[in-house]
Amino acid sequence: MTLLFFLLLLASTLSPSLARGSFQSLVPSEEFKNCSNASCARHLLEDHEPQVQASFDLAQGYMTNDDLERAIKEFAQRCSNISRIYSIGKSVNGVPLWVIEISDKPGQEESEAAFKYIGNVHGDEPVGRELLIFLANWLCDNHLKDPLATLIVENVHLHLLPSMNPDGFSLRKRGNANNIDLNRDFPDQFTSINDNEDLRQPETRAIMNWLRDIRFTASATLHGGALVANYPWDGSDDKSTKYNGCPDDDAFQFMASIYSHSHYNMSSSKEFLGGITNGAAWYPLYGGMQDWNYIHAGCFELTLEISDNKWPNAAELPIIWRYNKMSMLNLVASLVKTGVHGRIYSSGEGRPLPGFITVSGINYTVKAGKPFGDYHRFLAPRDRYQVVASMPGFKSKNISIWLDDGPVTLDFVLDPEISVKGSVLQNVYDCNCNSKNKLEFAQFLWGTHLEVYFVFIVILGFLCFLFQRRVKGKFSTRSVGAKRSVVV
Ligand SMILES: *[C@@H]1O[C@H](CO)[C@@H](O)[C@H](O)[C@H]1NC(C)=O
Ligand SMILES: *[C@@H]1O[C@H](CO)[C@@H](O)[C@H](O)[C@H]1NC(C)=O
Ligand SMILES: *[C@@H]1O[C@H](CO)[C@@H](O)[C@H](O)[C@H]1NC(C)=O
Ligand SMILES: *[C@@H]1O[C@H](CO)[C@@H](O)[C@H](O)[C@H]1NC(C)=O
Ligand SMILES: *[C@@H]1O[C@H](CO)[C@@H](O)[C@H](O)[C@H]1NC(C)=O
Ligand SMILES: *[C@@H]1O[C@H](CO)[C@@H](O)[C@H](O)[C@H]1NC(C)=O
Ligand SMILES: [Zn+2]
DSSP states (O other), X not given: OGGXXXXXXXXXXXXXXHHTOOSSOOOOOOTTTTOOSHHHHHHTTSOOOHHHHHHHGGGTTSOOHHHHHHHHHHHHHHTGGGEEEEEEEEOTTOOEEEEEEESSSTTSOOSSEEEEEEEOSSTTOOHHHHHHHHHHHHHHHHTXXXXXXXXXXXXXXXXXXXXXXXXXXXXXXXXXXXXXXXXXXXXXXXXXXXXXXGGSOHHHHHHHHHHHHSXXXXXXXXXXXXXXXXXXXXXXXXXXXXXXXXXXXXXXXXXXXXXXXXXXXGGXXXXXXXXXXXXXXXXXXXXXXXXXXXXXXXXXXXXXXXXXXXXXXXXXXXXXXXXXXXXXXXXXXXXXHSXXXXXXXXXXXXXXXOOEEEETTEEEEEEOOTTTOEEEEOOOOEEXXXXXXXXXXXXXXXXXXXXXXXOEEEXXXXXXXXXXXXXXXXXXXXXXXXXXXXXXXXXXXXXXXHHHHHHHHXXXXXXXXXXXXXXXXXXXHOOOSSOOEEEO
């Protein structure tokens, strides 16, 4: 009977149109060549406003918090059909933490990966907040003109938080208004320093709640004071300075290299081989944001040090943007151009399943989304990976893939779990009831109604057979952007 549940597997294919992007090329940008200062650069992006000039000196040529809010709102108006703005909370002093989302369908859930950039984590490192405004405007201006801009707008949901620490910025100091270093304020795997939630800063809490709302695949924070792409772990169990790679060390090295190699000169660093470093190998820290992202939010985060000088003369901002532009774009685009992507379905009605993806040999689980069952698994190119899809109540399925430079699309169709004794284990997702009810249901079935139960199984099997025929037909006629072949 149980043989009626066949495996239906949609296997991997490369998407040639996406595989061709080069991460090495640095395309010089012409747009700022007549600019010798930040106000000039910014006025390419905004209309002239006398107010901006007046508040300019306070921040030494950088946008004040008011300027930033105005720039974000003007952007949202200017670029309304591919963006939306929202606030994830407020700083200690009540400054809203504005986020720009850029996508062809902003605010809508799609089966696409999401990426976030966070600037100005440290108040006295303001370059990132300016670069993120440059980035937003560049994407707006080049959507449907530049292939990379179009690729990002159409295939990624990009969220930009230019300033996580507006209070620290206006006080021109590292910590927030309570003098807490926000990149030491997250729960940590190696110490219990931040386990008391009541002591957590509002800015930190805002980030943590944000990550509960949105399933980010990857992200980066922008810092200053060095020139290097830093990846987890940030700490070590014995608190020593040593290389301490996380389970996805290869993927992180690959990801950090995408940034450093696309940068004007990050990869030619004398201090850091290839312009990348493991966090704990450089200097261990505890309570950092990148480790927390990877452990608790399923998000691969880098900490990017983008200029040796923390607060360079504002006149240098356009050139720093130019140095970082391709890196910032290529890092976002890497979510589409590399890795394994797909959806998980039930074999029954072809319903999307919020299942789990693991890769043999890597102790890390990526979750699929609820509405579409889509997953996005960042991986370094390698000969062979064994990808396993699982979901409680369903049989796991695994398949080996070969990951070239391009992405692999891999859908899974999972069969409900049926034990040999013929007991039907309803899967968690099918059942809206809680687990206690499910247990009672099972006991009820086992206890008193065994004969009825066997009849029920026969009927269920037949139904599954019918469903499956329908689903097969549906899948094989489906035309998807990337080629997918069906293997039964
Ligand atoms: C830049 O300046 C040159 C001459 O100084 C001028 O010919 C050119 O049009 C300017 N470009 C822009 C984009 O303003
Ligand atoms: C910046 O440069 C523009 C033209 O290049 C000039 O008009 C403006 O006064 C300068 N602003 C500052 C603050 O130096
Ligand atoms: C945005 O609006 C412009 C002009 O109305 C249109 O040409 C463009 O296709 C729109 N883009 C998207 C992604 O909807
Ligand atoms: C990169 O270029 C900047 C500006 O020219 C320079 O200050 C910095 O030292 C360079 N860094 C490396 C690693 O070459
Ligand atoms: C896998 O990682 C978890 C923490 O996420 C840890 O508790 C567990 O021991 C690890 N398993 C192996 C086999 O390393
Ligand atoms: C993958 O599938 C093979 C059989 O095809 C099985 O032997 C192996 O244990 C599976 N591996 C995992 C990690 O599930
Ligand atoms: Zn910093």
